[in-house]
Amino acid sequence: EAQVTQNPRYLITVTGKKLTVTCSQNMNHEYMSWYRQDPGLGLRQIYYSMNVEVTDKGDVPEGYKVSRKEKRNFPLILESPSPNQTSLYFCASGGRDARYTEAFFGQGTRLTVV
Amino acid sequence: RKEVEQDPGPFNVPEGATVAFNCTYSNSASQSFFWYRQDCRKEPKLLMSVYSSGNEDGRFTAQLNRASQYISLLIRDSKLSDSATYLCVVNRRNSGGYQKVTFGTGTKLQVIP
Secondary structure (H helix, E strand, C coil), rough: CCCCCCCCCEEEEECCCCEEEEEEECCCCCCCEEEEEEEECCEEEEEEECCCCEEEEEECCCCEECCCCCCEEEEEEECCCCCHHHEEEEEECCCHHHHHHCCEEEEEEEEEEC | CEEEEEECCCCEEEECCCEEEEEEECCCCEEEEEEEEECCCCCCCCEEEECCCEEECCCCEEEEECCCCCEEECCCCCCCCCCCCEEEEEEEECCCEEEEEECCCCCEEECCC
């Protein structure tokens, strides 16, 4: 089954404690990205990756890091989480051509930073 | 001005009604357009692509107007199960040649029995 898998689904952590949210897709997609979704602000892109070792900043990259060492995985790293990073996070993947966009989203990770 | 703008709603419509949403985009270099559906606290799911010639999928019709830079989604014979937030998505190539994806903030639809 074609899917994007995120882990964990729910996470409560404390300010400053490094964490990683994993994302894996099984469709051999080149394009992957991370979004955060906040009430009234919609989905905002954090980082995206066009292929292995190719990443770039989205609209709200501050406080986040990513890596793309393998095609299937695109982890999101919060080196020193802060309460303003409390949000619902989605990983997405899709075909390389702009026409095909990100057809597949993970189920989301609800992060709370206290 | 936001790159993609949608009326947040909510649109409250009775079952069986026809409802239409619009979405405007500001960048004329935008290349491809999509509608997504998102249920509460769930992941967005691709509903349909939007083509210049218009396209239809059952009760759903999507249209693109490049001259006025907007896309629309029409839902006929609304069902209770259509209640969701509908997200407009616009893609374009950025200066690096990579696709730049922008989501609208969504329009909430509530279909009432």
